[in-house]
Amino acid sequence: MHLKAVAVVLFAAYSYAAPHAATHAIHERRDYTPTSWVKRDRILPTTTIPVRVGLRQSNLEKGYDFLMDVSHPASTNYAKHWNAKEVADMFAPSDEAVATVREWLVDSGIPAERITHSDNKGWLAFDVSAQEVENLLHTEYYVYEHTSYGHIETACDQYQLPKHVQWHIDYITPGVKLAAPVKRGHSRRGNSKRGFGMTMGGGIPAPPKSRTPGQITLLNELEACDVAITPICVAALYEVPPTFGQADPSNSLGIFEEGDFYAQKDLNLFFANFTPYIPKGTHPIPAFIDGAEAPVPVKDAGGESDLDFQLAYPLIYPQTITLYQTDDLNYATNPNSTSLGGFNTFLDALDGSYCTYSAFGETGDDPVLDPTYPDPAPGGYKGQLQCGVYKPTNVISVSYGGQEFDLPAYYQERQCNEFMKLGLQGHSIFYASGDDGVAGPPGDDSPNGCLGKKDNIFSPAWPNSCPYLTNVGATKVYPNKTVFEPECAVVDPINEPYSVAFSSGGGFSNIYPIPGYQAAAVAKFFADYNPPYKYYSGNASFGKNGGVYNRIGRGYPDVAANGDNIAVYNEGSFTLEGGTSASTPIFASIVNRINEERLLIGKKPIGFINPAVYSHPEVLNDITCGSNPGCSTSGFESVPGWDPVTGLGTPNFPRMLALFLSLP
Numbered sequence: 197m198h199l200k201a202v203a204v205v206l207f208a209a210y211s212y213a214a215p216h217a218a219t220h221a222i223h224e225r226r227d228y229t230p231t232s233w234v235k236r237d238r239i240l241p242t243t244t245i246p247v248r249v250g251l252r253q254s255n256l257e258k259g260y261d262f263l264m265d266v267s268h269p270a271s272t273n274y275a276k277h278w279n280a281k282e283v284a285d286m287f288a289p290s291d292e293a294v295a296t297v298r299e300w301l302v303d304s305g306i307p308a309e310r311i312t313h314s315d316n317k318g319w320l321a322f323d324v325s326a327q328e329v330e331n332l333l334h335t336e337y338y339v340y341e342h343t344s345y346g347h348i349e350t351a352c353d354q355y356q357l358p359k360h361v362q363w364h365i366d367y368i369t370p371g372v373k374l375a376a377p378v379k380r381g382h383s384r385r386g387n388s389k390r391g392f393g394m395t396m397g398g399g400i401p402a403p404p405k406s407r408t409p410g411q412i413t414l415l416n417e418l419e420a421c422d423v424a425i426t427p428i429c430v431a432a433l434y435e436v437p438p439t440f441g442q443a444d445p446s447n448s449l450g451i452f453e454e455g456d457f458y459a460q461k462d463l464n465l466f467f468a469n470f471t472p473y474i475p476k477g478t479h480p481i482p483a484f485i486d487g488a489e490a491p492v493p494v495k496d497a498g499g500e501s502d503l504d505f506q507l508a509y510p511l512i513y514p515q516t517i518t519l520y521q522t523d524d525l526n527y528a529t530n531p532n533s534t535s536l537g538g539f540n541t542f543l544d545a546l547d548g549s550y551c552t553y554s555a556f557g558e559t560g561d562d563p564v565l566d567p568t569y570p571d572p573a574p575g576g577y578k579g580q581l582q583c584g585v586y587k588p589t590n591v592i593s594v595s596y597g598g599q600e601f602d603l604p605a606y607y608q609e610r611q612c613n614e615f616m617k618l619g620l621q622g623h624s625i626f627y628a629s630g631d632d633g634v635a636g637p638p639g640d641d642s643p644n645g646c647l648g649k650k651d652n653i654f655s656p657a658w659p660n661s662c663p664y665l666t667n668v669g670a671t672k673v674y675p676n677k678t679v680f681e682p683e684c685a686v687v688d689p690i691n692e693p694y695s696v697a698f699s700s701g702g703g704f705s706n707i708y709p710i711p712g713y714q715a716a717a718v719a720k721f722f723a724d725y726n727p728p729y730k731y732y733s734g735n736a737s738f739g740k741n742g743g744v745y746n747r748i749g750r751g752y753p754d755v756a757a758n759g760d761n762i763a764v765y766n767e768g769s770f771t772l773e774g775g776t777s778a779s780t781p782i783f784a785s786i787v788n789r790i791n792e793e794r795l796l797i798g799k800k801p802i803g804f805i806n807p808a809v810y811s812h813p814e815v816l817n818d819i820t821c822g823s824n825p826g827c828s829t830s831g832f833e834s835v836p837g838w839d840p841v842t843g844l845g846t847p848n849f850p851r852m853l854a855l856f857l858s859l860p
Contacts, residue, residue: 220334223362225354226372228649229340230601230641233374236339239350241327245337249297249320250366250610251289259287259616260711263664266620268713268807274860275800277622284549287617289318293364300361304332318549333357333368340374344639349374366610373603421679424763424772427470427510430782432679433758434817436511436789436849443515444795448481449508449788450589451781452520452542454596455528456498457490458505465765466506474509480519483586485545486569487524487577494768500595502766503773504781508593511785515792518589520545524577527567541567541581543614548584588623590791590801593784595628595777599636600658601647605707605735612662612708619664619804624791626784628776629667629753630657630701634745634840635826638696646827653738654703654745654827660752661705663713666805667752668780669700669842670759671819685822685834685841686760686774694774699824700756701776702832702840704749706735711750713807717838718751725835744827754806756819756842757782786847790856802856809844813837815852816845 229235239245265273278286294313297320302308310322326337333355340349350370357365421429430436460479467474482490490501508517522528522542570578600608615625632638636645636655647653660667671683688698710718732743759779761772791801802808809816819842824831834841 219358219360220356221359221362222354223357223365224367224372226351226374229353229374230647232343232639232641233340233349234343236341239326239337239339241325241330243326244323245326245329245350245370246321246323247329247332248369249301250368251293251297251318251320252364252366253287253318253613254290255286256613259613259620260663262286263616263619263804264713264807266622267804269811269855269859272860275622275803277800277803278620280547280549280621283617283620287613289364294320296364297361300358301332306332337370342374418679422673422675422677423761425673425758425761426763429673429679430507430511430758433673433683434782434786434847434849436786439513439515439789443512444792445516446590447788447792447795447801448516448518448589449512449785450483450518450520450592451480451504451508451784452522452592452594452596453490453498453501453504454522454542456500457492457496457521458501458519459494459497459767460491461494461768462497462502462765463505463509465768465770466502467509469765469770470763471510471513474513478509478513480505480517483518483520483545485520485522485586486527486541486567486582487571487579488521488528489525490519490521497767499764499766499773500777503762503764503775503778504593504595506764507762507778508781508785511782512788515788518586520586520592523567524571524575526571526573526576545582545584545586546588547614547618588618588621590622591624591626591784591788593626593781595775595780597627597630597660598658599640599645600656600661600706601636601641603658608658608662608707611659612664615659615662615664622801622803624666624784624787624802624805625664626666626668626780626787627660628701628780629660629669631670631698631775631777632701633697633699633824633826634701634703634829634831644827648739648744652744652827656703656705656746656749657701657752660701661708661750663708663711663750663806664804666783667754667843668776668783669702669753669756669824670698670774670776670779671700671756671822671842671846672758672760682817682821683758683819683846685756685819685824687822687825688760688774693772697825698760698774699826699831700753700759700822700841702751702753702824702843704746704751704840706738706746706749708750709748711806713810714751714754714838717810717813717844720837721751721835721839722747724837725833725839727832729829744829751838751840753840753843755783755809755816755844756846758846783847786849786852789849790853793853793857797857799857799860808855808859810838812855813844815848815855817848818845 265271266277301311306322312321330336335352335355337350337352340351351372351374417426417428418432464476520542569581632645634654638645641647642651644651645655647655670686672686673683685700688694690697729744730742731745731747732740733748757779759776760774762774762778764773818836819834820836822834824841832840838844
C-alpha cells in the first residue's frame with residue numbers, strides 16, 4: 197500500500213495527563229517489542245490522528261456454539277446457515293455500550309459532532325490531534341520502523357481506559373500493534389513480484405530428472421510426480437475424478453490476491469501443455485476491489501497468482517473461479533506498502549457492515565497505513581472505498597498472512613470473530629499455514645523468525661490460529677516415490693532447492709484455547725507422541741520455565757495437501773514452485789467440487805468444515821512422516837492422527853464426498 201508521510205519530531209515539551217489509579221486501568225500493553233522494530237521519534241502534538249474505538253459486540257461468547265450448531269455433523273441444524281442480517285443483529289454492540297463510550301468521549305472534550313458511529317454499529321470514529329488522544333488514553337505515540345521490511349507504524353507501548361468504559365471496548369487504534377504481514381510461498385524464480393514479502397528463490401536449477409512439458413505425456417506424467425507435480429499427479433494423489441456436466445453458477449471458487457497478478461498467456465500455456473480440455477482464454481471472473489487490475493503482461497506475471505489458478509482450474513473446470521484482487525496499482529505494488537490486504541479492503545468488499553473508519557482493524561481505512569479512496573496519487577483509483585459490493589463465494593482460498601506476535605490479542609480476536617460470522621453464513625475459508633515450520637519468516641520479529649529474548653520460542657501464525665478458519669499445511673512426493681505411496685510432510689533445507697528453508701507451518705496459538713472440535717485429537721497427540729520440548733500454559737506464562745510453545749493453545753494446521761515441486765508457467769516459462777500457498781487452493785478446490793455435488797441434490801454448501809473432518813478423520817489420508825523444523829529445533833513430527841505439521845492429513849475425494857453427501 198501507499199505510505200503517506202507522517203510529520204514527526206522528537207518533542208519532549210508536552211506530556212499527557214496522569215490517570216487516576218482508582219478510576220483507570222491499562223487496557224492493552226506491549227510487554228515486549230521485537231528487535232526488528234525500532235522506536236523512532238515521538239509524534240508531533242498537532243498531528244491529526246484518526247482514532248477508532250472498537251465496541252465490544254454482544255453475544256460473542258455464544259458465537260462458537262452458534263457455529264457448531266450449523267457445522268457439526270451431529271447437529272440437527274447442520275448446514276442451516278444464517279443470513280447476513282441475522283448475524284449483524286445477533287452480535288451488534290448493546291445500546292448501553294454505545295451510550296457509555298460516547299458519553300466518556302464527550303466528557304473528555306471530544307465534540308459530539310466529530311464522533312461517527314459505523315453502519316455495522318461496531319465502531320466509534322473521530323479525528324483528533326496527537327496531544328488530544330494522548331491525554332484521552334494517558335499514553336505517548338511514537339513512530340516505529342521495521343528494519344527488514346521498512347514498514348512504518350504509529351503506536352504506543354500501552355494505553356489506559358476508565359474502568360467503567362473498559363468492558364464496553366475491545367481495542368482502540370492506533371494502539372500497541374506492530375505488524376508486517378508476508379505472503380506465503382516459494383518459487384525457484386528470483387524475479388516474481390512480492391505481495392506480502394513472499395520469499396523467493398535465487399535461480400536454483402531444476403533437478404536433473406526435470407522434464408520439459410513436451411517430454412511429459414499422460415502415460416509418463418505419473419512416473420515423474422516426484423519431480424514435477426502436474427494436474428494428473430494431484431488427481432491421482434487424492435483420487436479426484438474428471439468433472440462432467442454443467443457447473444452451478446452459484447458455486448464459483450473464490451481466490452484472493454494482493455500485489456500479485458496473473459498473466460493470461462501463462463494460463464494459456466499451462467492449459468495447452470497440461471489440460472487441453474480447458475479452452476484457451478479461460479480466465480477468472482473479476483471481482484476487482486478498489487481499482488484493482490488483472491491480468492498483466494506476461495513479463496509482469498506474479499508467481500502466486502499463476503500458481504493458484506493453474507492448480508485450481510484443472511480440479512474444478514467447468515466450475516468457475518472468482519478473483520478477489522484488492523487495491524489499485526499504487527497501493528498494491530508500492531514496495532513500501534504496509535497493506536494488510538485480505539484483512540481490510542477485502543473484507544470491506546465482501547461485507548458492507550465491516551466497512552467503517554478503522555485504522556488498523558478489520559475495516560482498513562486509516563489514512564496513513566491503509567488505502568485512502570479516492571486515491572489522490574496519479575493513476576490512482578478515484579472512486580469511493582468499496583463496501584459490500586461482492587457476495588462471498590462458498591469457498592475462499594487465501595495464501596497470505598503474518599505472525600500472531602505482530603498484532604495485539606484484542607485486534608486478532610475481533611478479526612477472528614468476523615471469520616466466525618462468515619462461517620455462520622455458510623462460507624468455507626482456507627488459509628495457507630505458513631512455510632517456516634514452527635517459526636515465522638526470517639526477519640519477522642527476530643533474525644530467525646522466532647520469539648523471546650533468546651529467539652527460541654515458536655512463533656504461531658496469524659490469522660491461522662483463529663479456530664474459525666481451516667489451515668492447510670504442505671506435503672511432498674519425495675524423490676523416487678510415487679503418487680501411490682504415502683506422502684510426507686515437506687522438509688526442504690536451505691538451497692534444496694529454495695534460497696530459504698521450507699517446511700509446513702504449524703504449532704499452537706498463544707491467544708486462542710483449544711476449540712472443542714479438536715480437543716480429543718490434540719489430547720491424543722500429546723498423550724501418544726509428546727514433543728520433547730518444554731512448554732508453557734497460556735500466554736500469561738509466555739516462555740516460563742524455558743517453554744517454547746503453548747500447551748493449551750489452538751493447534752494448526754487442520755489439513756494438508758501437496759505443496760512442493762508444482763509445475764507452473766510463470767512469465768512465459770515452465771518452472772517449479774512450492775509453498776503452502778500451493779496446498780491451499782488444492783484443498784479448497786476439492787471442497788468446491790463437493791459443494792457442487794451437494795447443490796446438485798438440493799443440499800446447502802458445507803460451510804465451516806473443521807467440525808466434520810475432526811469428527812470423521814477417516815475421510816483424510818493420514819500423514820505419518822516428516823516434520824516442521826525451526827527455532828534451532830526439528831519442530832514437531834508428523835505422526836498417526838492429528839499433528840501440528842500436516843493436521844489430520846490430505847484429502848481423499850471419494851471418502852470426503854461420501855461423508856458430505858450423507859449429511860443434511
